Amino acid sequence: MFDFSIVTGWLHNWLLGFMPEWLTTTVECVLIGVLMIVAYAVLAMVYIFYERKLCAWMQCRLGPTRVGPWGLFQLFADVFKMLIKEIIRLENIDRFLFALAPYLVIVASMLTFACLPWGNGLQIIDFNIGVFFMVAASSIGVLGILLAGWSSNNKYTLIGAMRSGAQMVSYELSVGLSILTIVVLAGTMSITELVEAQSDGWFLFKGHIPAFIAFVIYLIAANAETNRGPFDMPEAEHELTAGYHTEYSGMHFGFFYLAEYLNLFIVSGIASLLFLGGWMPLHVPGWDGFNAVMDYIPSIVWFIGKALFVTFLLMWFRWSYPRVRIDQMLKLEWKYLMPIGLFNLILMTLVVMYDLHF
Secondary structure (H helix, E strand, O other): OOOOHHHHHHHHHHHHOOOOHHHHHHHHHHHHHHHHHHHHHHHHHHHHHHHHHHHHHHOOOOOOOOOOHHHOOHHHHHHHHHHHOOOOOOOOOOHHHHHHHHHHHHHHHHHHHOOOOOEOOEOOOOOOOHHHHHHHHHOOHHHHHHHHHHHOOOHHHHHHHHHHHHHHHHHHHHHHHHHHHHHHHHOOOOHHHHHHOOOOOOHHHHOHHHHHHHHHHHHHHHHHHOOOOOOOHHHOHHHHOOHHHOOOOHHHHHHHHHHHHHHHHHHHHHHHHHHOOOOOOOOOOOOHHHHHHHHOOOHHHHHHHHHHHHHHHHHHHHOOOOOOOHHHHHHHHHHHHHHHHHHHHHHHHHHHHOOOOO
């Protein structure tokens, strides 16, 4: 399988040939930042089109069809419309916090986005506590949502922000327990080592029953973390108009919209990292010919393909169930998911201690 570190190493050495080291590092950081922004925007548009078409298919509709072939240009029309919309200046709000909130959401999303292992040797942030950093970075987003709701000076935005805060803080526990379950199985928090540990089999299959339980809990909790149906109470249109971003317009609203879809990709990418081997191809012990064929598929294709598969599961979940009530949502977490997650973590510890996994 091709190692992208060959390309990045060549670029680093080429820049060092005519630049001092500090300038080389600066140029590389700028290049990485530009590539992240481009990937961020492209993935957001792909995911918007993906959900529109998938939702339409599930509901026996057509989805976008008029602007361009198969409605492909509808995305660009929507982006252009968002860019030219006016940012409305409101009275009686906390202007600084109101303007800061969408940037906090975007920063949290970008930091987590940078932790994903895109391919063999193609990762931006990687160190021995990479999983811990990834979870910590993703938790910053709730601050932006709370600030957006409070600074808007609107009862609907405040209620939406409070719901979102309660929901995200609650379901972070189940997400964290699912991640800890896999960390116990792998024995490391390094993202690169997590992927390499699945070279002979993905954790979803190697980890026995606890890994499958953790996967199911993660899918439910991650869907709630991203404020998507049936857990979209913070944005309940029939009650709160648009929830915490009701008062936002123009690109400020666009930031929240982008972050929602990129967070969907991020939680799908984390699921593929933890349970489906990240960029690691499907290897079956003893099937050398099959494994050699799988190695020809580029690692970045494996990672994105797995993320799209998990996204399909989350969208299927969203468009199959009606919106739950706030009390049902919290009851599901505190009375069911978290106790099961704690028990599952203990079960995985026993499985590892007595070497019962595959």
